[in-house]
Amino acid sequence: xxxxxxxxxxxxxxxxxxxxxxxxxxxxxxxxxxxxxxxxxxxxxxxxxxxxxxxxxxxxxxxxxxxxxxxxxxxxxxxxxxxxxxxxxxxxxxxxxxxxxxxxxxxxxxxxxxxxxxxxxxxxxxxxxxxxxxxxxxxxxxxxxxxxxxxxxxxxxxxxxxx
Amino acid sequence: xxxxxxxxxxxxxxxxxxxxxxxxxxxxxxxxxxxxxxxxxxxxxxxxxxxxxxxxxxxxxxxxxxxxxxxxxxxxxxxxxxxxxxxxxxxxxxxxxxxxxxxxxxxxxxxxxxxxxxxxxxxxxxxxxxxxxxxxxxxxxxxxxxxxxxxxxxxxxxxxxxxxxxxxxxxxxxxxxxxxxxxxxxxxxxxxxxxxxxxxxxxxxxxxxxxxxxxxxxxxxxxxxxxxxxxxxxxxxxxxxxxxxxxxxxxxxxxxxxxxxxxxxxxxxxxxxxxx
Numbered sequence: 001x002x003x004x005x006x007x008x009x010x011x012x013x014x015x016x017x018x019x020x021x022x023x024x025x026x027x028x029x030x031x032x033x034x035x036x037x038x039x040x041x042x043x044x045x046x047x048x049x050x051x052x053x054x055x056x057x058x059x060x061x062x063x064x065x066x067x068x069x070x071x072x073x074x075x076x077x078x079x080x081x082x083x084x085x086x087x088x089x090x091x092x093x094x095x096x097x098x099x100x101x102x103x104x105x106x107x108x109x110x111x112x113x114x115x116x117x118x119x120x121x122x123x124x125x126x127x128x129x130x131x132x133x134x135x136x137x138x139x140x141x142x143x144x145x146x147x148x149x150x151x152x153x154x155x156x157x158x159x160x161x162x163x
Numbered sequence: 164x165x166x167x168x169x170x171x172x173x174x175x176x177x178x179x180x181x182x183x184x185x186x187x188x189x190x191x192x193x194x195x196x197x198x199x200x201x202x203x204x205x206x207x208x209x210x211x212x213x214x215x216x217x218x219x220x221x222x223x224x225x226x227x228x229x230x231x232x233x234x235x236x237x238x239x240x241x242x243x244x245x246x247x248x249x250x251x252x253x254x255x256x257x258x259x260x261x262x263x264x265x266x267x268x269x270x271x272x273x274x275x276x277x278x279x280x281x282x283x284x285x286x287x288x289x290x291x292x293x294x295x296x297x298x299x300x301x302x303x304x305x306x307x308x309x310x311x312x313x314x315x316x317x318x319x320x321x322x323x324x325x326x327x328x329x330x331x332x333x334x335x336x337x338x339x340x341x342x343x344x345x346x347x348x349x350x351x352x353x354x355x356x357x358x359x360x361x362x363x364x365x366x367x368x369x370x371x372x373x374x375x376x377x378x379x380x381x382x383x384x385x386x387x388x389x390x391x392x393x394x395x396x397x398x399x400x401x402x403x404x405x406x407x408x409x410x411x412x413x414x415x416x417x418x419x420x421x422x423x424x425x426x427x428x429x430x431x432x433x434x435x436x437x438x439x
Contacts, residue, residue: 022191135269
């Protein structure tokens with residue numbers, strides 16, 4: 001992708017994804033960790049919404065793979081979830097961009113839940129079902145945080161002219 | 164994904180990736196590690212002296228106990244030789260630190276700062292000062308993931324120290340409780356009994372304390388008693404763990420044992436129960 005001249009600011013994208021991954025495993029006080037949103041996926045969703053021509057399913061899949069290794073889950077389950085969520089947001093990006101932020105949040109909620117559903121489903125298949133409604137909390141927290149993530153990353157994108 | 168779950172082909176890929184992500188994990192662990200370091204460096208002379216004195220007395224007591232233990236150990240070995248059974252008391256150990264990194268909140272797994280470059284292997288038991296903590300489930304070159312005994316997918320073969328009654332202790336998903344579901348109503352087990360590893364699964368060396376029985380519910384309508392035990396190891400408090408090279412390692416590494424090791428570590432464990 002970096003072969004094309006007009007693309008720039010790849011470092012910013014990479015760094016933000018890295019920070020997303022780091023936030024995903026930073027130790028939180030006991031109890032709060034159940035609320036931890038899927039930061040890496042939020043960052044991925046922003047970049048694929050803003051620059052669908054740059055950030056695609058492949059990068060999402062790779063990020064998911066790293067997330068899998070970082071959280072010691074089954075190799076590929078986050079990768080699949082991220083790839084599906086990114087695919088959907090890329091197909092819908094033209095419509096989603098027109099929505100006001102709070103409506104975007106609702107769509108993001110659906111996407112985050114879908115990603116969690118895939119992980120939930122795989123966990124069920126491999127015999128580690130999660131029997132708690134609290135499992136879905138990270139999606140809700142993630143959707144609530146979406147406006148903040150969006151504004152922050154948009155600021156970054158404009159400041160560094162990422163295109 | 165299926166490959167990762169069912170077979171071990173992707174282990175090498177996972178190890179390679181774990182090297183790539185190790186800097187991230189190291190970075191996340193850095194604040195906690197540096198806090199430890201600062202605490203050690205900046206603690207006052209008095210605290211150090213106090214700690215030194217305390218450790219000295221502790222060491223004295225432990226040494227005295229060790230003398231007794233050595234005599235007992237040699238006696239035990241002699242008796243066992245008479246009985247013609249092999250039993251090794253001493254094991255190789257290594258101290259590893261738990262990295263301050265959060266993994267999946269619905270699983271009880273921890274990340275250690277030692278890996279296969281320190282000879283760690285999958286299935287290696289983990290203990291702390293008070294009891295068994297868990298086992299290594301995946302060893303990368305510089306870091307390793309370990310599953311605690313309280314993970315819902317974990318089972319450890321135990322026996323009651325008082326009378327040698329064997330059973331399996333399953334994780335419940337709560338850090339303070341293990342469940343023993345396969346004990347009949349008339350089993351001789353009571354509150355306060357110490358559970359130690361029986362060594363039957365081949366993973367854990369025999370004789371390490373695991374848990375203390377907390378509640379025993381005998382419902383005549385049920386075929387099994389409901390027994391819950393509290394793990395003795397400080398699962399959510401200790402920062403250092405002891406890795407044990409059990410005498411069973413040679414067997415686990417041999418090819419015929421490899422087939423059993425292919426399954427989920429927990430799935431392999433209950434086979435110990437089938438033994439008499």
